[in-house]
Amino acid sequence: MTFAARLTRCPVPYDPERATEAVERFAAQPPELRELLAGTAGCSPYLWGLMTREGDWLEPALSGDPDAAFAALLDEVRALPQEALKTGLRQAKRRAALLIALADLGGVWPLEQVTGALTDFADLCVDTTLKRLVAAEIARGKLPGLTPADADTAGGMVALAMGKQGAHELNYSSDIDLIMLFDQDRFDEDDFHEARSIFIKITRRMTALLSEMTGEGYVFRTDLRLRPDASVTPVCLSMEAAERYYESLGRTWERAAHIKARPCAGDIQAGWAYLDRLRPFVWRKHLDFAAIQDAHDMRLKIRSHKGLHGALCLEGHDMKLGQGGIREIEFFTQTRQIIAGGRDPDLRVRGTVEGLARLAAKGWVPQEVAERLTADYCEHREIEHRLQMVNDAQTHKLPNSDEGIARIAHFCGTADVDAWRARLTERLEGVAELTEGFFAPGGGGADSEEATPDLPEGAVEFVDRWPDYPCLRSARAREVFKRLKPDLLARLAKAPRPVEAVAAFDGFLKGLPAGVQLFSLFEANPHLIDLIIDITSVSPELAQYLARNAGVLDAVIGGDFFEDWPGCAALCAQLSQRLAAMDDYERQLDAARAWAKEWHFRIGVHFLRGLIDAQEAGREYADLAEAVLVALWPHVVAHFAAKHGAPPGKGAVVLGMGSLGAGSLTAKSDLDLIVIYDADGVESSDGRRPLAARAYYARLTQALVTALTAPMAEGKLYEVDMRLRPSGNQGPVATSLQSFRNYQRDQAWTWEHLALTRARPVAGDTALAEEVETFRRDLLAEKADPARTFAGVVDMRRRLAQAKPAKSAWDGKQGPGRGQDIELIATAAALIAASPARGVFDQLAAGVTAGLLHEAEADTLAETYRLLRKVQGAARLISDSPLDPAALGEGGRAFLLRGTGAEDAAALQAALDAARGQAAEVIEAVIARGTSDAS
Secondary structure (H helix, E strand, O other): OOHHHHOOOOOOOOOHHHHHHHHHHOOOOOHHHHHHHHHHHHHOHHHHHHHHHOHHHHHHHHOOOHHHHHHHHHHHHHOOOHHHHHHHHHHHHHHHHHHHHHHHHOOOOOHHHHHHHHHHHHHHHHHHHHHHHHHHHHHOOOOOOOOHHHHHHHHHEEEEEOHHHHOOOOOOOOOEEEEEEEOHHHOOHHHHHHHHHHHHHHHHHHHHHHHOOEOOEOOOOEEOOOOOOOOOOOOEEEHHHHHHHHHHHOOHHHHHHHOOOEEEEEOHHHHHHHHHHHHHHHOOOOOOOHHHHHHHHHHHHHHHHHOOOOOOOOOOOEOOOOOOOHHHHHHHHHHHHHHHHOOOHHHOOOOHHHHHHHHHHOOOOOHHHHHHHHHHHHHHHHHHHHHHHHHOOOOOEOOOOHHHHHHHHHHOOOOOHHHHHHHHHHHHHHHHHHHHHHHOOOOOOOOHHHHOOOOOHHHHHHHHHHHHOHHHOOHHHHHHHHHHHHHHHHHHHOOOOHHHHHHHHHHHHHHOOOOHHHHHHHHHOOHHHHHHHHHHHHOHHHHHHHHHOHHHHHHHHOOOOOOOOOOHHHHHHHHHHHHHOOOOHHHHHHHHHHHHHHHHHHHHHHHHOOOOOHHHHHHHHHHHHHHHHHHHHHHHHHHHHHHHOOOOOOEEEEEEOHHHHHOOOOOOOOEEEEEEEEOOOOOEOOOOOOOEHHHHHHHHHHHHHHHHHOOEOOEOOOOEEOOOOOOHHHOOOEEEHHHHHHHHHHOOOHHHHHHHOOOEEEEEOHHHHHHHHHHHHHHHHHOOOHHHHHHHHHHHHHHHHHHOOOOOOOOOOOOOOOHHHHHHHHHHHHHHOOOOOOOHHHHHHHHHHOOOOOHHHHHHHHHHHHHHHHHHHHHHHHOOOOOOHHHOHHHHHHHHHHHHOOOOHHHHHHHHHHHHHHHHHHHHHHHHHHHHHHO
């Protein structure tokens, strides 16, 4: 398809005389194409000069497809020998500039194709030049150890495209910003300095060849100042030196610059590997709201340096750096990417338009804002291109005269200059309003202290301590906190008991090791302050946990924090996917901890805020624990197998016992686990350090326990209790399936059969899990002996009363009629009924069906257990200490009472006493009836 057939718009001629010359010069072209050429010639002396100079080449190119013509140009560049580079690249640049401009002005190519073509051409020019120069030095024997074949990868040298080139967004007359590096590992240590000096020489030659203005023009103005510490470092650095710099001295603006970094020439593979190693520098682990202030400061410095402050005026306005300009949109996008990209790899894209789209899709930017900024960005870029096309000047400033602005309006395809000016002004003001609201620090300034609310006398003494806390040591933290403080204190003052609220918040603040990131997070998300006040007022321990792990707050603003619970299967899939993306075992363990903490925190916040009740929280805590076990188990096995070989036989299964098996945990629950394996006659593993089957599975179990309990950078996952395994602490930590069967049939105590009613396979080999579950059900039917069971219950209650009496009147677990007592009678009902049910309510229902319990009795036990779980669930979220409502504080008591429906602590205690008394009576009656029937 020809140019003429694809034209959709043409610029309005500005200089009729030159436009007439263009029509005459290209009289043989179709009318639509003559109109385009006339408009282009009439608006741009530079493009008219190119048409005149390259007319013989342009005539046949115009009759074909611009895509094909551009591809042919690229092929010509690839074929250039070194001696022809200086002239050949400049001729190709003229032709590429002309072709791209016509495709742009005629509407044949959209903006992204225009900027993409400019970038592709720049990449190829750099790559061709670099490889030709390296090949010449290899031929001269100047690069030790390299052969002619190494020229294909530029001998380990790579050019990183930065800025617009890195993002495939070059403008019409862009400089190209490069960082030149080389892979030091390609050379022996003794040859390092010799190789580096040659690469520095090559870089200088390449820059001169591309940038030098000759009678043929220039190729690209090349800027190398984005390299590390450019004032003192050579123009080409080793990758190792660059990495050391960024690890120790890298600044926020350099992180932002690397969002768009891309290897464009030389050893591309080595370049990508380098950027991958640099990823932790660019993309921080936690949400980085401190970057907003850094970006804001950067904007102000640029404006001051360029003299861009003041009211908006189109004459002389800088479309790139000025108010509402291109850089504002890029900063807005990049800063949001820096904030969230460490947590979400989907946000790590180079293009501004794509970045806005991703941010909108993930909820970081409202969809309508992203769409508006995208449209404004594209129109700004179009004007930028027209400004540069006039005289091939690296400018972003609108002309200073009415006549000059009229030229640009015409070049953009409109004759109504006033309407064009009005629309541009509206766009610039709109962009400025949107971006300034994001960047400007909230509320601060010299007068912020005047807005500090009055606090009760008892609260002031806490506030006076704050400047001495570790989190406020740095000047940066104090600066952010000064802006934050008035709003923070105002919110604390509104609490029902402000002194108590301030004291609780003081405990949180005192435990913070650092403050900049967290205070910036609060400043950008003020609603989090209310959440922190809620948490600190209810649970000092949870507040201390938050102080040590403030990164979990990232999840609150991650988009889906307050959505419905996804379920165990979705959690398993999510964590499994995250761990599969890592090939380092310790990183996997730490990642599992960070992930589990966020979900654990989410459950606690939902419970705290009344979005879920104690029963739902218990189920969610159990889902989370199961997801961790399911996702982590294969990696524990794989890590162990790498040394000792694959698991012999059929493998192993992890049984969840107790509350985990029953599917109901609290915020502080341990995990009761049993590991059962089936070596299936295989005596040992076959790894490089083989182990006998029994030892293999024992050590594999220990590896699992370590994976869950080891204190790492992200803390522990869970405490693990394996005392419910056969023979308790005296038995092996892993039990063979046959031994497990024999033990349960011939040696186990009744309490062990009661415990087995709650056993549930949660991880490991699926077929073996089914086999274990089948055995469990068969065994329950086999052991469904009322007399033996009730005798065991009586004995167990006696032992528990002696060993673990109730700790206080508020103890919801231990003692007659309390949680453990009800669980015991429920498991007895399940065992006697030979029911596979695991949860207390289902087991009680099975007891009714089997005639062991009257329905009213089951209802009494169920209601008492439900009330006790509400109290226990709340208590475990609030504190590890025994529950004492008088010591909880107003917030803790309010949370406890809200969950139970009681008016006050006295009413709750009365309700508990009554319920426990009724439950104890029912249990005594059931046992008496059961033992009587059995005899």
